[in-house]
Amino acid sequence: MVLSAIFILDSNGIVLMSRDYRGDVGKEQIEEFLPLLNQQEELGNSSPLLHHDKVSFAYVKHEGLYITSVMKNNANIALVFTFLYKFIQIATQYFNKLEEESIRDNFVILYELLDEIMDFGYPQTTDSKILQTYIFQESYKLKKAPTIPAVVTNVVSWRPEGIKYRRNELFIDVIESVNLSVNSSGAILRNEVSGCVKMKVHLSGMPQLRLGLSDKILLAINSSGQESATFEDVKFHQCVQLSRICDKNVYFIPPDGDFELMSYRMNTEIKPLILVRSKVVQASTSRIEYTVKVSAQFKASSTANNVEVTLPVCQDVDSPVFKATAGMASYVPEKAAVVWKIKYFPGGSENLLHVCFKLSTIRGEEKDDKKPIQVKFMIPYFTISGLQIKYMKVIEKSNYKALTWVRYTTQNGEYLVCLI
Ligand SMILES: *[C@@H]1O[C@H](CO)[C@@H](O)[C@H](O)[C@H]1NC(C)=O
Ligand SMILES: *[C@@H]1O[C@H](CO)[C@@H](O)[C@H](O)[C@H]1NC(C)=O
Ligand SMILES: *[C@@H]1O[C@H](CO)[C@@H](O)[C@H](O)[C@H]1NC(C)=O
Numbered sequence: 001m002v003l004s005a006i007f008i009l010d011s012n013g014i015v016l017m018s019r020d021y022r023g024d025v026g027k028e029q030i031e032e033f034l035p036l037l038n039q040q041e042e043l044g045n046s047s048p049l050l051h052h053d054k055v056s057f058a059y060v061k062h063e064g065l066y067i068t069s070v071m072k073n074n075a076n077i078a079l080v081f082t083f084l085y086k087f088i089q090i091a092t093q094y095f096n097k098l099e100e101e102s103i104r105d106n107f108v109i110l111y112e113l114l115d116e117i118m119d120f121g122y123p124q125t126t127d128s129k130i131l132q133t134y135i136f137q138e139s140y141k142l143k144k145a146p147t148i149p150a151v152v153t154n155v156v157s158w159r160p161e162g163i164k165y166r167r168n169e170l171f172i173d174v175i176e177s178v179n180l181s182v183n184s185s186g187a188i189l190r191n192e193v194s195g196c197v198k199m200k201v202h203l204s205g206m207p208q209l210r211l212g213l214s215d216k217i218l219l220a221i222n223s224s225g226q227e228s229a230t231f232e233d234v235k236f237h238q239c240v241q242l243s244r245i246c247d248k249n250v251y252f253i254p255p256d257g258d259f260e261l262m263s264y265r266m267n268t269e270i271k272p273l274i275l276v277r278s279k280v281v282q283a284s285t286s287r288i289e290y291t292v293k294v295s296a297q298f299k300a301s302s303t304a305n306n307v308e309v310t311l312p313v314c315q316d317v318d319s320p321v322f323k324a325t326a327g328m329a330s331y332v333p334e335k336a337a338v339v340w341k342i343k344y345f346p347g348g349s350e351n352l353l354h355v356c357f358k359l360s361t362i363r364g365e366e367k368d369d370k371k372p373i374q375v376k377f378m379i380p381y382f383t384i385s386g387l388q389i390k391y392m393k394v395i396e397k398s399n400y401k402a403l404t405w406v407r408y409t410t411q412n413g414e415y416l417v418c419l420i
Helices: 027-042 077-095 100-105 107-117 128-136 150-154 215-222
Strands: 005-009 015-020 049-052 055-062 065-072 169-182 188-202 208-213 231-236 249-252 257-266 274-284 287-296 303-312 317-324 328-332 337-346 350-359 373-380 389-395 403-417
Touching (some): 005 027, 015 027, 015 107, 027 055, 027 065, 055 077, 065 077, 077 100, 077 107, 100 107, 169 389, 274 303, 274 373, 274 403, 287 303, 303 350, 317 328, 317 337, 328 350, 337 350, 389 403
Parallel strands (some): 169 403
Antiparallel strands (some): 005 015, 005 065, 049 055, 055 065, 208 389, 231 257, 274 287, 303 337, 303 373, 328 337, 373 403
């Protein structure tokens, strides 16, 4: 750099707002800008950089505005433009659109932004997540002291410095979900598993984390192009140093709070975790019967919790009679469905629901049940892929002890089975 001042002008060259960082160029200089620009355009020169006397103008035209910086001629132009575009990007994140109206509505925040991203003409942190913590949280009034921002010192743009927690804790959630789709002939059209590792980080300072994963998934990361036996499409959060993924370890400085560390898909065939079979019989013109059998096809040491089976029924039914081997079933007329809830459903077990309805309108034999059965479930302490967090090491210079909690869950995604 160095950048002396920044001006936001409307299309007529009227100054909407400005911030003078160094006081080394006169305010009146900006008046030269638009005439100079017009003059250059007439000459067919569309350079975003204009010179006048001993100052230069670098500008970006955006939504009818000129975002213009003024600097002495020795400035680092590439950095100035990077800064201008970054400013536009951040302001757009805050206000959705950076335009005349949003500027008029947000003077105070914009001034804070301009102060925060520039200090005496030197660019400071420009990561919008950090800025949001500065500007929208308690530390609304900012100390002007020349504190060196995290970006400059650690190149960690996703984590501000000075974070403090009384209890240093780390929560890891490995969540896998299944999309299943079975058509009315019982053919499995879709049976897909995707997974992610989510973290909630309550750690002070600038911790370095070392996460140990089971090797299968690391193989998938390493074998560029090659298909792994189990995993594909493995993606990591930007904080992970991909170059340092080796020896079954993943290294990173985490953002503060909640974020998704990684995601993946499984590419192996599996049996449907929860198998659903159904039968609909219209016993007479005035009676219809539904039978649903649900089998848990995972190992007996795991248990599905809060299994909920939503069985669509005809519109014109009443007086249900239920028979279930477990759980509670009820008729929900608004949804035209029977909802069957089973709190605990151990692996390897089976349950049956039988519902008999009266048909309120006499009618011939027809099946109008086009909607599929929907299943919700949650299996704790279980992953289909077998992905495991082997260990998590927290290294921080103040050497505190951090507690790590790991939770595994497998749950339904879009889990739909057509009635037969
Ligand atoms: C179900 O899917 C199978 C395999 O794609 C297909 O052969 C069958 O016709 C489908 N049944 C219905 C009712 O669509
Ligand atoms: C499961 O279905 C949801 C909703 O359609 C979709 O967003 C998700 O990507 C699917 N997952 C897989 C593994 O295909
Ligand atoms: C990944 O590949 C690199 C370079 O070939 C190797 O050093 C590293 O051990 C591999 N990591 C894993 C987990 O296989």
